[in-house]
Amino acid sequence: AQKVTQAQTEISVVEKEDVTLDCVYETRDTTYYLFWYKQPPSGELVFLIRRNSFDEQNEISGRYSWNFQKSTSSFNFTITASQVVDSAVYFCALPPGGYNKLIFGAGTRLAVHP
């Protein structure tokens, strides 16, 4: 079965701390993509990253970085030097091969306090 698990329901940190959000997935597909989205209080899902399973190199974008490990079926997301504006719910998602939809995890709510 295709499944995305985000075991951390809520994380609370103080500004400038580093924080890692975990994502573990299950898929039957040999080639697949993984996504992260951010949902701020306004409700709109904001695209953060799309990774192909062929590319296991870590990705860095400013304060954001992603660690993709096929061996453990994980695609973790780290925010370095967190800021209050990072407070949001973060979702990891997987499109099952051949299907035109995304399967989302339950999300991790991140609260960054000043």
Next chain:
Amino acid sequence: DTGVSQDPRHKITKRGQNVTFRCDPISEHNRLYWYRQTLGQGPEFLTYFQNEAQLEKSRLLSDRFSAERPKGSFSTLEIQRTEQGDSAMYLCASSSGGASDTQYFGPGTRLTVL
């Protein structure tokens, strides 16, 4: 590009009433998706269009739900005889290209059924 827009942003209705939501995708995106998100959960796929053709429907889409995308541009999602369990955020997304291309989401329509 202008992003995905949805109208209305909020809708409050009484049980038994019909409601209709509209989604305008990013121009030239041929794929359009509807998702439903309940409190504390990730979005769940409802249905998907490629141009004007509705190609996939989730079992979540009961007979009371109908979606259309006339002329392959905007889409509407209608819920007939609303029930309290229909209260949720209804999200629309669009994408171009293949099945695993990035989906860009609109701000959502929050439905409250009293």
